[in-house]
Amino acid sequence: MVEPILRVHDLVKHFPGSQPGETIHAVNGVSFDLKPGETVGLVGESGSGKSTIGRCVLRLYKPTAGRIEFGGRDITTIKERQMRPLRKEIQIVFQDPYSALNPRMKVGNLIGELVKLHTDLDAAARRETVTALAARVHLNADLLTRFPNELSGGQLQRVCIARALATNPKVIVLDEPTSSLDLSVRAGILELLGELQRETGVSMLFISHDLETVELVSHRILVLYLGSVVEDGPSKAVFANPSHPYSQALLSADLPPDPDVVLDRKILEGEVPGPVNLPPGCPFAPRCPLVRPDCNAAKPGPSVIGEDHHAACVRVADGTNDIRNADANAEGDIHKKFQDQFIGRTS
Numbered sequence: 001m002v003e004p005i006l007r008v009h010d011l012v013k014h015f016p017g018s019q020p021g022e023t024i025h026a027v028n029g030v031s032f033d034l035k036p037g038e039t040v041g042l043v044g045e046s047g048s049g050k051s052t053i054g055r056c057v058l059r060l061y062k063p064t065a066g067r068i069e070f071g072g073r074d075i076t077t078i079k080e081r082q083m084r085p086l087r088k089e090i091q092i093v094f095q096d097p098y099s100a101l102n103p104r105m106k107v108g109n110l111i112g113e114l115v116k117l118h119t120d121l122d123a124a125a126r127r128e129t130v131t132a133l134a135a136r137v138h139l140n141a142d143l144l145t146r147f148p149n150e151l152s153g154g155q156l157q158r159v160c161i162a163r164a165l166a167t168n169p170k171v172i173v174l175d176e177p178t179s180s181l182d183l184s185v186r187a188g189i190l191e192l193l194g195e196l197q198r199e200t201g202v203s204m205l206f207i208s209h210d211l212e213t214v215e216l217v218s219h220r221i222l223v224l225y226l227g228s229v230v231e232d233g234p235s236k237a238v239f240a241n242p243s244h245p246y247s248q249a250l251l252s253a254d255l256p257p258d259p260d261v262v263l264d265r266k267i268l269e270g271e272v273p274g275p276v277n278l279p280p281g282c283p284f285a286p287r288c289p290l291v292r293p294d295c296n297a298a299k300p301g302p303s304v305i306g307e308d309h310h311a312a313c314v315r316v317a318d319g320t321n322d323i324r325n326a327d328a329n330a331e332g333d334i335h336k337k338f339q340d341q342f343i344g345r346t347s
């Protein structure tokens, strides 16, 4: 069996809240493995803890509890000095390439500074490496002498990907890498990521709230809700048979393509618990159309749905976990009702 390159076990990350004594429960016991050459997708609404997980993996945040292993080595609490040599092995690409790049540096130097930082090549060899990296991300060599403001969003994201590749990483964390881009250029970036993974065998942790994108690129996915995994499994299995009411809602809702609409923060307001006051039971219970008393008793553990496919819902045991089954609700079309509430509009 192939050993995972990254192993995240029962990861917890809390932040102090704005009021004294308040705690923000951003990540609450998340576990997953990332194998060489594999892409794991993290999907969930705004505030579900996706970026926090990514930042813990990169050790930009120190986890509150749990364990992170990279290449078999426990990196959960190692000091920055010990982490530094590992930094080139785990790279990150952010959502907004404009703000990720120094506007006063030419593109060639932006890529070159990473090569310089992590290799001892001389100037001529570095230039060659930069040209080769640009070619690998299909960036025209003419652009290397330009400044970031002369490039399009898609081209800039290619620069960021070239910078991430410059160190030959084993893992790349991609935090919403296509969310700021026009729909027309997204596909090109996703295609590039697939191509690079096939060429290099790099593993990817792909963070997105856009389900379609996640399905396209991920071998496995984790559906997150308020810092907990509510469902995980092979991408195909989760999309074919979403088994947690929250995943069903996400997948069945006629979600508009604009991620800002999908992520409308308003849907987490009101009676919905925030990560400060988490309910003791299932985090989704306060919004779940299938809620029953035992949902609030204790946080449900993962129930097996299929091979490597789990959903953390008490209703899995008796097969009543399907919100698409309108008959389950005497009040009528539960699915439509939920869909309206969920995406905050009537259809």
Ligand SMILES: Nc1ncnc2c1ncn2[C@@H]1O[C@H](COP(=O)(O)OP(=O)(O)OP(=O)(O)O)[C@@H](O)[C@H]1O
Binding pocket: 015, 016, 024, 025, 026, 044, 045, 046, 047, 048, 049, 050, 051, 052, 053, 209, 275
């Ligand atoms: N540095 C921080 N200090 C305090 N709270 C934080 C910090 N970073 C994140 N949080 C909180 O932790 C929770 C999870 O945030 P996170 O950014 O990980 O969510 P996300 O899933 O990446 O959301 P988005 O889709 O909006 O990027 C949120 O409630 C957020 O406000």
Ligand SMILES: [Mg+2]
Binding pocket: 050, 051, 052, 175
């Ligand atoms: Mg985020």
